[in-house]
Amino acid sequence: MKFDYSDRVLVPGYTSCPGCGEALAMRIVSQTVGKNAVFTNCTGCSEIFTSRYPASSWAAPWIHSLFENSAAVASGVYYGLKHRGKLEGVNVIGTGGDGGTADIGLQCLSGAFERGDEMLYCCWDNEAYMNTGIQRSGLTPLDAATTTSPAGKASWGNDRPKKDLPAIMAAHNIPYVGVGSCGYYREIPRMVKKALSYRGPKFLQIHAVCPLGWRSDPAMTAELGRLAFETGCYPLYEIIEGETTPHKPPKDGWKPVEEYLKPQGRYRHLFRAADGAGQIVRIQALAAKHIRKFYGDDAVPDFAKEAEAKAEEMAASTA
Amino acid sequence: MAEQEILEGAMAVAHAVARCRPEVIAAYPITPQTHISEELSQIVADGELDAEFVKVESEFGAASVVLGASAAGTRTYTATSSQGLLLMNEVLWNIAGMRLPVVLACANRSISAPLSIWCDHQDAEAIRDCGVLQFYAEDNQEACDMHVIAFRVAEDRRVLLPAMVNLDGFLLTHVFEPTILPDQELCDKFLGTYEAVLKLDAANPATFGAFTEPDKCMEGRWMVHDACLRSVGVIEEASAEFEKVFGRASGGLIEEYQSQDAETILIAKGSLCGTIKDVVDDLRDEGKKVGLVRIKTYRPWPAEAVLGAVSRARQIAVIERGASFGAGGVMTPEVKETLYDAGRLIPVHGYCVQLGGREVPPDGIREIVDRVSGGEKQKAYEYFRLRTEILPDLVPGA
Numbered sequence: 276m277k278f279d280y281s282d283r284v285l286v287p288g289y290t291s292c293p294g295c296g297e298a299l300a301m302r303i304v305s306q307t308v309g310k311n312a313v314f315t316n317c318t319g320c321s322e323i324f325t326s327r328y329p330a331s332s333w334a335a336p337w338i339h340s341l342f343e344n345s346a347a348v349a350s351g352v353y354y355g356l357k358h359r360g361k362l363e364g365v366n367v368i369g370t371g372g373d374g375g376t377a378d379i380g381l382q383c384l385s386g387a388f389e390r391g392d393e394m395l396y397c398c399w400d401n402e403a404y405m406n407t408g409i410q411r412s413g414l415t416p417l418d419a420a421t422t423t424s425p426a427g428k429a430s431w432g433n434d435r436p437k438k439d440l441p442a443i444m445a446a447h448n449i450p451y452v453g454v455g456s457c458g459y460y461r462e463i464p465r466m467v468k469k470a471l472s473y474r475g476p477k478f479l480q481i482h483a484v485c486p487l488g489w490r491s492d493p494a495m496t497a498e499l500g501r502l503a504f505e506t507g508c509y510p511l512y513e514i515i516e517g518e519t520t521p522h523k524p525p526k527d528g529w530k531p532v533e534e535y536l537k538p539q540g541r542y543r544h545l546f547r548a549a550d551g552a553g554q555i556v557r558i559q560a561l562a563a564k565h566i567r568k569f570y571g572d573d574a575v576p577d578f579a580k581e582a583e584a585k586a587e588e589m590a591a592s593t594a
Numbered sequence: 595m596a597e598q599e600i601l602e603g604a605m606a607v608a609h610a611v612a613r614c615r616p617e618v619i620a621a622y623p624i625t626p627q628t629h630i631s632e633e634l635s636q637i638v639a640d641g642e643l644d645a646e647f648v649k650v651e652s653e654f655g656a657a658s659v660v661l662g663a664s665a666a667g668t669r670t671y672t673a674t675s676s677q678g679l680l681l682m683n684e685v686l687w688n689i690a691g692m693r694l695p696v697v698l699a700c701a702n703r704s705i706s707a708p709l710s711i712w713c714d715h716q717d718a719e720a721i722r723d724c725g726v727l728q729f730y731a732e733d734n735q736e737a738c739d740m741h742v743i744a745f746r747v748a749e750d751r752r753v754l755l756p757a758m759v760n761l762d763g764f765l766l767t768h769v770f771e772p773t774i775l776p777d778q779e780l781c782d783k784f785l786g787t788y789e790a791v792l793k794l795d796a797a798n799p800a801t802f803g804a805f806t807e808p809d810k811c812m813e814g815r816w817m818v819h820d821a822c823l824r825s826v827g828v829i830e831e832a833s834a835e836f837e838k839v840f841g842r843a844s845g846g847l848i849e850e851y852q853s854q855d856a857e858t859i860l861i862a863k864g865s866l867c868g869t870i871k872d873v874v875d876d877l878r879d880e881g882k883k884v885g886l887v888r889i890k891t892y893r894p895w896p897a898e899a900v901l902g903a904v905s906r907a908r909q910i911a912v913i914e915r916g917a918s919f920g921a922g923g924v925m926t927p928e929v930k931e932t933l934y935d936a937g938r939l940i941p942v943h944g945y946c947v948q949l950g951g952r953e954v955p956p957d958g959i960r961e962i963v964d965r966v967s968g969g970e971k972q973k974a975y976e977y978f979r980l981r982t983e984i985l986p987d988l989v990p991g992a
């Protein structure tokens with residue numbers, strides 16, 4: 276049997292881990308965008324696993340510069356192509372991980388969006404600095420254990436909930452902000468096409484399961500992505516010209532967060548410690564807030580409301 | 595023949611740059627560079643230059659934008675100073691490594707702390723080793739002409755490296771001098787349009803900025819060094835061609851001023867050389883064999899030219915606006931290395947005459963000449979006329 280990859284934008288042979296949600300998202304996004312594009316890439320896993328010299332998995336023009344300047348390089352590419360009249364039909368796609376986008380690269384990205392530079396920027400959100408060995412980022416969720424937010428006798432892991440990056444992006448008054456997931460990978464092409472139908476800067480954040488960093492079964496990548504949404508831990512939505520449209524709610528109702536947390540090694544300490552249940556209550560309370568924000572109070576299940584009440588009680592008693 | 599106009603340095607540079615027709619310009623405000631980018635934005639706003647002027651959020655962004663635009667195949671330009679250059683540092687190494695011919699100006703200014711907006715060369719010297727070619731102007735005419743030459747050298751296929759024109763902050767940027775702006779037609783003839791060897795082009799996709807394993811990385815880095823070395827000849831060639839086309843000499847590697855038969859040679863770069871030349875003239879009138887070797891091209895280091903220019907010297911004083919804290923000078927050890935490698939073991943004394951804009955009066959230069967000519971042993975590197983008495987007594991036992 277002969278394989279024909281001639282139409283592929285991201286050509287097979289790259290060296291990502293099995294079950295890599297980032298590679299999945301990147302492959303689908305790039306394939307949807309097509310070869311009439313220029314991709315810029317932050318330093319990180321994706322740059323390493325697609326560009327080992329002298330090989331390259333990129334059949335479209337691609338540039339990696341530094342960790343924090345993917346958006347600014349994309350701006351430069353945009354202005355260069357614009358000046359030479361070569362922008363017609365060509366999309367400029369900035370990409371980066373959660374650290375490269377939400378932390379160290381946030382300034383360049385904000386600058387590009389404030390200027391209204393024509394690009395789609397995609398953030399592969401695997402919720403930690405995976406390439407350097409799973410360190411905590413601004414998008415690491417509450418209580419996840421990483422190598423710089425480890426669990427221990429005096430620590431429940433990451434002590435802050437994740438930064439609301441899509442809201443920061445939306446505050447730039449850009450026409451399209453989308454939050455998708457490798458758990459709903461079939462929806463990604465529609466989101467990309469929708470984004471590209473608008474002029475100006477567009478932002479797409481994709482929840483990308485990382486089996487290595489999350490200590491999860493590579494075969495569970497898509498399922499974990501779905502569970503993140505179905506438990507209210509990772510809301511999926513689009514903000515199109517200021518109008519927020521949430522993803523349709525899970526058809527079997529919202530699930531308790533334990534279903535999402537339990538298969539992941541990064542949350543193992545919550546289930547092992549005698550008083551870990553109290554921490555899970557805090558995560559459940561956060562999920563309740565997400566559900567309420569996008570679907571209204573009536574949509575919040577009773578178990579989630581009870582967790583909220585309990586979390587408030589706990590907060591009051593420690594205050 | 596173009597006419598002389600009385601122009602402020604930064605303004606003149608902006609107009610010279612505009613005549614090189616950069617296609618994408620990105621710049622962020624910092625004193626004393628600001629007049630260059632302000633004037634360039636005005637030139638673009640007035641429709642006199644067809645360019646994209648990108649209003650970036652930082653110098654880091656400015657360098658990253660010109661990187662992207664250069665990789666997309668356009669002629670690019672940015673200008674900065676001091677902290678701004680340091681903020682660009684990471685990107686500049688990357689630009690050089692990717693062999694992108696970005697041209698930039700550095701209006702040389704001190705590095706904080708203590709905060710100072712005034713001139714020295716520590717900013718440019720801090721990025722000395724990154725693969726950006728460095729030229730130093732003595733006056734505004736040269737600052738203008740060096741930009742034209744910088745574009746030509748940077749874009750030469752034998753070089754393909756970023757190039758930076760240094761002009762002393764305030765001392766040149768804010769000083770009005772009679773200047774001939776490079777003629778537009780001649781600039782067009784001298785530079786042509788930029789066509790990249792390799793660019794981000796959907797019709798011919800390429801991968802830029804790949805990662806390499808240890809068995810290949812060193813060769814990739816060496817290519818930057820090799821291109822730097824190769825640029826020596828290209829700079830000489832381009833400068834000769836500039837003289838032919840524009841009818842005035844500019845650029846080049848070094849200037850030899852009264853140095854052919856000099857026993858004491860001063861080596862310096864930048865606008866300070868104007869003062870030094872006056873002192874040399876006075877000393878020559880007094881019958882003293884003193885000369886100046888002015889470094890115009892600092893990177894690549896013009897070792898051969900320096901060696902040839904000091905062949906009859908008995909002693910050398912390197913006069914710097916820089917320092918390497920905890921070691922000595924910056925240019926001084928480079929001069930020593932050049933001489934040592936050639937087996938010329940003459941005394942070389944280094945003087946840091948200025949950090950943060952302190953005035954260097956002619957009598958200071960004269961004092962240095964007197965001291966090194968006197969044969970007395972000098973310090974390897976001396977902070978000249980240091981006023982430690984103004985410092986608080988904070989170090990016990992010091």
